[in-house]
Amino acid sequence: MSYTIQGDTGPWEVVVGLEVHAQVLSKAKLFSGAATAFGAEPNSQVSFVDAGFPGMLPVINEECIAQAVRTGLGLNAEIHLWSRFDRKNYFYADLPQGYQISQYAHPIVGRGSVEITLSDGSTKTIGITRLHLEQDAGKSLHDQHPTKSFIDLNRAGVALMEIVSEPDIRSPEEAGAYLAKLRQIMRYLGTCDGNMDEGSLRADVNVSVRRPGEGYRTRCEVKNVNSVKFVMQAVEAEARRQIEIWEAGGVVEQETRLFDVARGVTRSMRSKEDAHDYRYFPDPDLPPLVLEQSWVDQLKATLPELPDQRRARYIAMGLTPYDAHVLTIERETAAFFEEVARGRDAKLAANWVTGEYFAALNRLKRSVTDSPVSARHLGELLDLIADGTLSGKLAKEVFEAMLEADEPPAAIVERRGLRQVTDAGAIAAAVEAVLAAHADKVAEYRAGKEKLFGFFVGQTMKAMAGKGNPALVNEVLKAKLG
Amino acid sequence: MSLDAATVRRVANLARLRLEESEVETLRGELNGILGWIEQLQEVDTEGVEPMAGGAPGEARLPWRADAVTDGGIAGKVLANAPDREGDYFAVPKVVE
Amino acid sequence: MRPTDLTLAQGLAALERREISALELADAFLAAIERLNPRLNAYITVTAEAAREAARASDARRARGEAGPLEGIPLGIKDLFCTEGVRTTAASRILGPFVPPYESTVTAQLKRDGAVFLGKLNMDEFAMGSSNLTSAYGPVENPWSRANDPARRLVPGGSSGGSAAAVAARLAMGATATDTGGSIRQPAAFCGIAGIKPTYGRCSRFGIVAFASSLDQAGPVARTVEDCAILLRSMAGHDPKDSTSARLPVPDFRAAVGRGVKGLRIGVPEEYRLPGMAPEIEALWEQGLAWLREAGAETVPISLPHTKYALPTYYVVAPAEASSNLARYDGVRFGLRESGADLKDLYERTRARGFGAEVRRRIMIGTYVLSAGYYDAYYLKAQKVRALIRRDFEQAWSRCDAIVTPATPTAAFAMDERQDDPVTMYLNDVFTVTANLAGLPGLAVPAGLDSQGLPLGLQVIGRAFDEETVFAVGGALERAAGFTAQPGIMA
Known part of the structure; x- marks a missing residue:
């Protein structure tokens, strides 16, 4: 029975695809030697490369490449032996270079799939479109000062794997199960710690709704959802919002939204003053990333x-x-x-x-x-x-x-002194004593009230301070009661 | 392809360059001059040609470095040139998301 | 001989023979700078005290028998190289207050080898220009002037105009420079000195303020080809901090200078004979080829059919990369900040005020050619034409071992002759830009004077990582030309 949301005008199907950002487990950042540990003092894990200083150049961390390949193998995906880094250009306070280094046109990992298990025991395969490596941005703190935002670049340049799914997900439960499954796979592989409350795993959730059997309608992207539970809630909240718009005769506009955890609703991001035009182009500081098949094979052979x-x-x-x-x-x-x-x-x-x-x-x-x-x-x-x-x-x-x-x-x-008593003599003695003390019950038992057997077991065990071997006690009782 | 004033403004916005209204026309003229001259590239037959993305004269491959913490711990130096800072943070006018 | 007249090779010899100390040498150049820089404006920043201190330390090392290959040699550093603790502006207002807490690899290697830095040299803003007129710190004057109009101030070329002018006027024994489309070779030619842009990847770009990453290369300018060879050996070498740095050993370039050209095949590209080219330039080119034949080389006509498209290709690729490379100048972490109502306003005001007109123009072009809907028509197309230009050279190398061309289409022009049309200005790089697009080494050698007594240069282009042949050809041209003319303004 497929999942639908009942609107005022009929049932609606939900179509969801996830873009999951998983922080790569590595000691140092993707393109610099600064540390990646969580919770450090502001700007203490920042190199001049991360801060986008003049003349600074990126050099890639081999472990991040290996982690992406391991993850790709874990997602049953194609590993691309030739990939490349592009620049995604936009201005933001926590993006020091004015561009993010990412793999836009030629990702390191291509198509794959994962199987999710649902609560009714059924399974479903969710397609993976691609996995690519990219840099994380820094962190802006907006609530520390009345007129200023504070910028901490500790995260800037940390390696992320962006894992993009096909729009194969059809319910909040599937969305949650998919994210949980990705997390599980990466934790098994040791490629991402999956600590969602530290931001190691975040999801951008693309949601649209449609009448059963219809083609796709406009989707909205709910950014940066950071738990399995919130992903499920965000899918439902966003789907319901869109259904309301469609049913009122409106049109859903493609946009980026945020999930308001406290209120359980999605809201439009106010800072979308521009239509984005990221002007992707190959990063001239980074020649193509070329892998040897033998190296990939070795990673595969040693995959957990x-x-x-x-x-x-x-x-x-x-x-x-x-x-x-x-x-x-x-x-x-x-x-x-x-x-x-x-x-x-x-x-x-x-x-x-x-x-x-x-x-x-x-x-x-x-x-x-x-x-x-x-x-x-x-x-x-x-x-x-x-x-x-x-x-x-x-x-x-x-x-x-x-x-x-x-x-x-x-x-x-x-x-x-909890050792169980298995000495047949000791058990027989205890049984004798119990039967002697309860002659009336023995008579009742022998008259057909077989339920009393349990009573004799209990009394015997009690007499033996619980240490009688239950099987032997049963055996001896059966024999004595005839 | 000739730029109109709206495109000049759009590009300036993408590039985060404040443009006074009085500059738009001059800039539009200059840019169109340059772009018109660049237009001659369209004459070249590039059918089947692989684009040259980097500067290396031959085949180049990305070199890899080991996963080791070799940098950071220099907040003082990283912040030394900051036009505005609060403690060990860079400070900018408040951003509303 | 006055210390400032020594070539770098002579200076090294004099230091080795203890005929002069590094401190005396530094003082002589600092005195020359003090006297002439107010007029020439070749230096943005003079680090006199640091230079003397470095010279004393150098003398001490030499006394201990620890002299490096450049021990005590006073150099000027283009203000595009980050120097730890010394303001580095890229000749831009936006980096006016910037003091790098780190050192570029190239300058670190020069220091390692014993060089003494005199200061930071003027240039076109962010290396964008061919005249030094785009510097936020004022233009540099070419120490040469026209015989019939000596009062008219000429440009030194660009972008490394300060480097070339300083070396020509003897305000430094040599200088670092960078070349993205001709920024070493064109000013070297305009100022009557030598300069080499090595193969892309030969010198590390780490710590050099980026203009166009796939085209930028550092190299030296100096009075002689040999001096350039000495400097390049110290500047070059693999650097793990630059992913485009070539993992190759550095040859003894100096040894190649005197190697001779016997048996070498010198390619002469027909496409470099521009319609309307000055007869003096054409004549000098023919003269240079004749010298090489006399020295035992063979000259062969070659074809580089896509030459015509090199400049327009460059003016797509370079601005595109620059528009992205210059996004980091946003007033948040370093450099100039103009206050704004909000973050976007801050960015826009900072960048509009911080960048000069030419830089803003190129950022606009670069942003446009990368933007949605235009990428394929401009950027991707330019990358493909670039591949064809590289292929032209690859095919040429089956017929020749080096290529000789004029370095520039004209001699130095006057500051007030600046064309308002940017495209006319761009044509200065018509002979040099192909080597950047193909990643090849190119050397400018002073070879003669025009009728006004202004220097003219020839260019030698070589195979990738074959700077040795380039130096050999350059050395032969230099010996044949016997260029001894001196600029009017000189220490």
Whole structure:
């Protein structure tokens, strides 16, 4: 069932394409040796190249090229062995050179695709038009002074990958899933940290609406949306705005808009005084970027496992598709799971990680990267279950203790005497005592009230302070009750 | 192709050059003189010719540098020539987005 | 011999023999500057104290036996090269207050080799011009004048007019210059000195205020071909800070100057015989070819069929790149700022006041030819014609080893003869601009005088990165010409 928005005059389909700007993970900037770290003092990570000083020239950072190629490979895209940098000319206070160096005519990466998974379990392929490298601009602060804007050029010149999708997206959910998927792929590849609140990943969202079956109508670009949630909200808000205009007999004008997070609406950018004419031309400071196929092949051979591949591998290991999906969303989670599961029963490991462990993270407001329990100790806990030292119930108790201090579970078992009792004699003695104490219930049971079996189990476990091996307790009880 | 006054103003706006009304006509004349002279390029048969984008006399390739932090940490020098600054920021008249 | 009369090679020898100290040499040139610069206006900034300090340090190095290849040589620096701590204006009002916190690679290498900088030389604003009349710091006067009209002030050519005038008048032993369409060779010819624009990529552009990035090349001007060869060796070399810098070793250019031309084939492009060319220029050209034949070279007619289109191509490519390169002069981070009602107004006022008329004209042309709807017709077309011009030369190299042409279509003209029509002014570069478009080395050599006693130059163009052959041919022309005339104004 495809997504539509019901207007006053009928249903509307939403058509969305995303231009995602992803900050390349690199130590230094695209064309200068200044650092890229987030949150530094103003203008402290700025070279004369970044600040557009007279006579300064760009020299490209090889890691940024490699990261773009890795990302392209992760998007199943063509890698262009010949690409070029152009200048995009416009004036802005945080654009020191008066132009942005970008790849307009000849991007480094061409067509590709990503597969997104939706909440109903269905999948959809979204086409990638291109990926190119470009410079980020600086940052303008407009709220520090009554009459002035402040300019910080720390970001100026940081490498960005602009990833342009085909207009294949048809709902807010797909838009969100697409952005989340790109983020996931790049985080797996280590090409972008995906920290959306630090601006490492931003999306320009192109939205138009149409009657089902129609051709494209005018689109508007909602600039700089910086979370999956806001992308979804922006798509819906902008679509509804356009529907209202069309239904009132108006015409949607192509323009650039901003998403007002507080009010949940898009608004026109006021600073669009000019029709843009960027006067792109090849940057004469930069000869063409030429890659060797062997170099690309080497990057391909050493590419980390992608989320889709990993998910498929988990399913092959016996995990449910749901668990495989959940465990692969974040690269760090998958790595944690793999350490827990290494040499152990993968399904048991998945149950523990997605069950007790995730619940504990939620409760403690912690994350895998800030885990209260190490994967090694959690694995050891599974070993204690497997060798019969702990019952499931005891294991949970030990796990709770591990959350307080990340100790080896064996040490906790020893100290607290939580070792499960598997001695048949001891269990038989406890069962005898319980049955003797509850002769009436035994009679009822034997008369057919079989539900009472659980009562006997409970009483036996209670008598054994919870340490009886549940399987043995069951076995002995069945035998004694005949 | 001959420039009209509106195009002269549009180009000056793109180039961020303030143009007094009195300058438009003179500039229009000069630019048309230059462009008219440039027009002779249209005579040249360039069918199938690859444009020459850079200045290198032969094939040139972009050289790569290693990913290492070798610059920055010079806010004082970067700001030393600034016509207006506030702390370690460059300052400009307030921009409304 | 007075110290200012020494050629650079002679100066080096005198310093080596301890016949003169670097300080004495610097003082002699500083005294000459003090006396003549008020008239010639060749220097925008004179750094007398820094020069003396550098000269003392140079003498100390020589005393320690650590003399570099240019140890103690006093040079002038075109004000397009950023010099750390020394104001660098590009002869523009917009960079009036600019003091670079960094040094260009070329000047850093000259310092490394022991040179002493006397100051910053005047030029056309942002190197846009062929007369030095576009400088915001006033015109430079050519130290030469016409025999029949000695009071009439002549232009030194441009854009490196200050460099050429200073060297001709002995206000520097040599100077740095840059050449985008002829800005080294045309002023060198107008001032009766030598100057070479090397192959594109031979000298780093790092730290040189950009005019047109795909055409700009730094090079030296000096009194002799040999002096140019000495300077170029220090200026040239691969620089990892310039992505267009050639990764090639720097040959011993000086050794090539005396190599001779025996067996070389000298190309004579028919297309350079312009209709209405001055007979004196044509005669000098023939004379130069005859000298080379006498020295053992063979002259061969060649064809460079797209020559006619070189200037219009240049006047698309250069302004287009300049319009983008000059966008950074916006009054925000350095240089002049004119206040405005808002940011856009600030930009427009700053740039209108900060740039002179010729620079504004070229920014307008460049902006227009790149703008939507015109890119293909102008910019892309020009890039294709440029490729054809380069191909003309590639084909010529199968027939010849170097090309000899006049350096300029006329001798120096008077300041008040300036044409109001920009296109007429642009024609000054008709013989030089092709080497920039093709990226090839070109050397101007003083070869004779016109009937008014003004110097005329010949140009030698060579294969890419074959400056050695260019120097060999230039050296042969220089020896044959025996050019000893001196300008009227001279230290």
